[in-house]
Amino acid sequence: MYEPNDSSIRQPITGIRSCQVLMACDELSPTLEFLTRTLGLRIDAIFPADNPSTAMLSGHGLSLRLGVGLSNGVKELRLLCDDPYQLSSGARELVAPNGVSIRLEAADPPVRQPETRQALALSHLDEDTHWNVGRAGLRYRDLLPERHGGAFIASHIRILDGGPVPDYTHFHKVRFQTIFCRKGWVRVVYEGQGEPFEMHAGDCVLQPPTIRHRVLASSAGAEVVELSSPAEHITVVDHEMVLPTPASHPARDFDGQRFVRHVAKSAKWGPWRIAGFEASDTQIGHATQGVAGVRVVRPVGEASCRAQAHNTELCFFFVLSGSLDVVVEGDRYTLAPDASITIPGNTRYAFERYSEDLQLLEITLPEKFLIGD
Structure with a gap:
């Protein structure tokens, strides 16, 4: 035995051929037949020859040791299938002769979009703000705690240390996802979008569904604002794709959306829906075919304080x-830098007592919507 601080914990083990899980049984033959005929595993070894009590099997990425009299072992296997409802009974679960549950799951599960349940959400940044430690050691601040019933997640994300980021090539199964650089810079690379590039404060990207990407490096203290739908979505690691990809396809369609890189320095400004304000449109609305709109808003001239409402989902x-x-x-509600507010549809609101240096990031679903007094 080793103690938790034993250096052997950190020593790489070499020459590994597979990782085997244990499965117990009272009789070898019935379960062995089930595993080979029904699940399609193959026998790699069986012993002793005169009265077999142990078999080693493999298949579908699994290495298994089946043994009579084992005191413990797996109680459930999950099979990732193209069609998890293929059994004639319509059920998704089988029980092996040794009592182990075999459950069929979708190998490529679809995006599940919960019904949107809107509520007013307000978030202020102060010294008591809680930051979660998320994927790749990033710090996450939740800007939408109730998440509109699971339909959306909005996060303020910090990268504490500058330099390389311990990320990996991956993609997300989402309906919509955008990243806005809040502070510093972040170096990223995207499938089919050429060489890695840096996002600086004010820059924004649309990450269309399933596009492979990776965060490579950042400045110390870099921050981004990320908004995605649905709130709980799957992040899939791609072990095969090497980024950057050799070919560039900037106009490629990803499930009805195109990648967008908006650079703040080249932003064009035009009238916004509230008089006295102007907006810089990121063109994400066009790239998502109207699914969502992302803009930066600032005052210009005399603004109207008249209350309005909208019929947006977000x-x-x-x-x-x-x-x-x-x-x-x-x-x-008085809002200072790094505060956020999410306003439900059909709710009357107005902007008042704003400073001349005000700038707001606005994200709406859909891009265009009805406005009423």
Whole structure:
């Protein structure tokens, strides 16, 4: 035995051919026949010859040791199938002769989009703000705790240390996902989008569904705002693809969406829906065929404080600079930098007492929507 601080824990083990799991049984033959005929595993070894009590099998990425009299072992196997409902009974579960449950699961599960349940959500950044440690050691601040019933997740993300980021090539099964660089810079690479590039403060990307990508490096203290739908989505590691890919396909369609890289320095500004404000459109609305819109908003001239409402599925604001009051159904909320507010559809609100240096990140689903007084 070794103690938890034993150096052998950190010593790489070489020459490994496979990793085997144990499965117990009272009689070898019935379970062995089930595993080979029904599940398609192959026998690699069996012993002793005169009265077999142990068999080693493999297949479908599994290495298994089946043994009579084992005191423990797996109680359930999950088979990743093209059709998890292929059994004539319509069930997704079998029971092996030794009592082990065999459950059929979809090898490529579809995106499950929960029904949107909107609610007013407000988030302020202060010294008591909680940051979760997420994937690749990134710090996550939850901007939408109720997540609109699981339909959306909005996160303020920090990378504490500069330099290489311990990421890997992966993709997400999502309906929509955008990344906005809040501070510093982040070096990223995307499938079919040429060489790695840096996102600087104010830059934004649309990550269409299933596009392979990787975060390579960042400045110390870099921050991004990420918004995705649905809230719980699958991140899949791609062990085969090497980024950057040799061919560039900037206009490639990914499940009805195209990759977008918006660079703040080349942004074009135009009128926004509220008089006295202008917006820089990232063109994400066009690339998603109207699924979502992402804009940066700032005051210009005399603004209208008249209350309005909208019929959006999501209307999210994040304060990039300056401050403002948002009056929602008569209640006043003062927002400073790094605060966010998500306003439900058909809710009256107005912007008041905003500073001249105000800039807001706005994300809406859909891109275009009806506005009423």
